[in-house]
Amino acid sequence: MNADWPELSDLLLDTDLDTLARKPVSRGAVRAVLRRHGMRTAERILDGIPGGEVLDAATVDGILVRAHCELQRLSYEFRNGQRLLQLLAPMLEVLRAKLPQRPLRIVDIGCGMGFVLRWLAAYGALGDDVELLGCDFNPTLIANAEKLAREEGLRCKFRVANAFTLEQQAHVFLSTGVIHHFRGEALTGFFRSQASVGAAAMLHCDIKASWAAPLGSWIFHQARMREPLARHDGVLSAVRAHPCEVLLSASREGGSPLRFALFDGKPSLLPILRTMNTLVGVRAEFAEPFRERLGPLSARLEPFS
Ligand SMILES: C[S@@+](CC[C@H](N)C(=O)[O-])C[C@H]1O[C@@H](n2cnc3c(N)ncnc32)[C@H](O)[C@@H]1O
Structure with missing residues (x-):
């Protein structure tokens, strides 16, 4: 790992900063970024996300909500x-x-x-x-x-x-x-x-x-x-x-x-x-x-x- 690697959560959600509309995220585009950095664990996590080429927003949100519930544990402790x-x-x-x-x-x-x-x-x-x-x-x-x-x-x-x-x-x-x-x-x-x-x-x-x-x-x-x-x-x-x-x-x-x-x-x-x-x-x-x-x-x- 190094400080130039992007966090997966930042790659899975793409928001238009003017309209705040959510933009579709292509699995291939995320994979290309991960490959460029040699982020093999992150690529395995991406592979584990069910669905097709365009990532399903509800599935991604489910992951983010579970991650934030766990993050709350850290904030609490x-x-x-x-x-x-x-x-x-x-x-x-x-x-x-x-x-x-x-x-x-x-x-x-x-x-x-x-x-x-x-x-x-x-x-x-x-x-x-x-x-x-x-x-x-x-x-x-x-x-x-x-x-x-x-x-x-x-x-x-x-x-x-x-x-x-x-x-x-x-x-x-x-x-x-x-x-x-x-x-x-x-x-x-x-x-x-x-x-x-x-x-x-x-x-x-x-x-x-x-x-x-x-x-x-x-x-x-x-x-x-x-x-x-x-x-x-x-x-x-x-x-x-x-x-x-x-x-x-x-x-x-x-x-x-x-x-x-x-x-x-x-x-x-x-x-x-x-x-x-x-x-x-x-x-x-x-x-x-x-x-x-x-x-x-x-x-x-x-x-x-
Ligand atoms: C790591 S998460 C937040 C963690 C949260 N503060 C916690 O302690 O549980 C970072 C969040 O920042 C949000 N974010 C980044 N820039 C923002 C902005 N300008 N206005 C509002 N939200 C923003 C993203 O949508 C993302 O959900």
């Missing part, structure tokens, strides 16, 4: 809800004090089945003046997120939408497990899209790149995951995790005028203890107040620049 809340709560205190607009809108980019937003709605106690909106391109994942939120009576919304072209302004963009899907110029564009619509802050949590990440991910996926695509893409995600310096230089280039810093970004001797890091972006005038409100946790946040 890695405490991704708490992980974001410890940064989001002080961030909201700062925004509440400095911004006149209400509600404060938090948008989860690529929310999948919405684990983090549903967790924040259930346990975050963020306040009545906060609105939680999850966006994803995949209608089946969004339908599942909505159903789960409805069943639990949670105050969060989900939409099939491009998170960067919403008609209402997002004050905070967040994501979990998404930034490694954006690479090169697309990574810079990811930050530019958020800065250009006037975001006040960003919190992007993802696997922390380290020598241990692919091994740890492989062990976790063998133990806890059963869906072949989830196992494949899960380990590849750890290989594709962006090193700190890549994240910081892309965010500073694309995300200006916001300032950026990594939370839990410092290399550690035992990287297995710090498996994720969070890129924090914030308007310059909010950077110091945010650090103050973080309290003792600010020791884990490098300087903004």
Whole structure:
């Protein structure tokens, strides 16, 4: 595996970014990409998908839903809800004090089945003046997120939408497990899209790149995951995790005028203890107040620049 390999989940779903219509995906075209990279395991997974030359959308969605159910298990065990809340709560205190607009809108980019937003709605106690909106391109994942939120009576919304072209302004963009899907110029564009619509802050949590990440991910996926695509893409995600310096230089280039810093970004001797890091972006005038409100946790946040 190497960082240039594409994730299978990104190849099986093709969305027109203007209309959000799903485009047909040809098995032959996916196979050609996999062959070009020498991705033999992924090719076997492709062979195992029943159906003809054009991949059946419902079958692919079934695989993606099972993979996201397993991904939720990882989010749960890695405490991704708490992980974001410890940064989001002080961030909201700062925004509440400095911004006149209400509600404060938090948008989860690529929310999948919405684990983090549903967790924040259930346990975050963020306040009545906060609105939680999850966006994803995949209608089946969004339908599942909505159903789960409805069943639990949670105050969060989900939409099939491009998170960067919403008609209402997002004050905070967040994501979990998404930034490694954006690479090169697309990574810079990811930050530019958020800065250009006037975001006040960003919190992007993802696997922390380290020598241990692919091994740890492989062990976790063998133990806890059963869906072949989830196992494949899960380990590849750890290989594709962006090193700190890549994240910081892309965010500073694309995300200006916001300032950026990594939370839990410092290399550690035992990287297995710090498996994720969070890129924090914030308007310059909010950077110091945010650090103050973080309290003792600010020791884990490098300087903004
Ligand atoms: C790895 S999955 C999401 C995982 C999810 N955050 C979780 O933790 O379970 C990445 C998702 O990002 C979505 N996505 C990528 N770019 C997006 C955008 N601009 N707006 C909305 N969704 C996007 C894709 O449709 C895909 O489902």
